[in-house]
Amino acid sequence: EPEVTQTPSHQVTQMGQEVILRCVPISNHLYFYWYRQILGQKVEFLVSFYNNEISEKSEIFDDQFSVERPDGSNFTLKIRSTKLEDSAMYFCASSDRLAVQGEQYFGPGTRLTVT
């Protein structure tokens, strides 16, 4: 069964450093998403991406964040200058249809720890 993969599974970084979280969505999917989940809290939408551009973003997704699909398979989330409060699990998801029509499939997540 096709699945979304994410690397690394755990990333430790110092405050102020840049991190790039990587995702490989399911191959025939067209819509890509990043979410975060702070420990003990709910899953929060960050950004959706379609046709090589951001389609929607939340208020969390400020100028410190960016996304990119550098090739035909990878989808990345970059945090330019990490803060302690960026520590969370980051999930990538993909779908073959718009959110209104289709279910999203999540990767296993990257646990980001900012020290």
Place this chain on the structure above:
Amino acid sequence: RKEVEQDPGPFNVPEGATVAFNCTYSNSASQSFFWYRQDCRKEPKLLMSVYSSGNEDGRFTAQLNRASQYISLLIRDSKLSDSATYLCVVNRPGNQFYFGTGTSLTVIP
């Protein structure tokens, strides 16, 4: 008001019991509704979509009441493997999902 609200529980039920979870959403323009389950420190996994007419998948039944902006999930004949957090997920117009905080279920032998 939160986009999606759920009773966090925890619900502790014996094996074989029937348990129901409820969820309310605030935006009447919401178009799609889902239940996901999340095991501890794992990713959310789709359990089922929720259709206007209600739908069933084995032991799981989902209902949607648009007038009351209310979604429910019923689990019959609970199994130990049903222990997880159940997430109510709502799509607002646009390409994003809103998650509830989840309802914790523990099925006891």
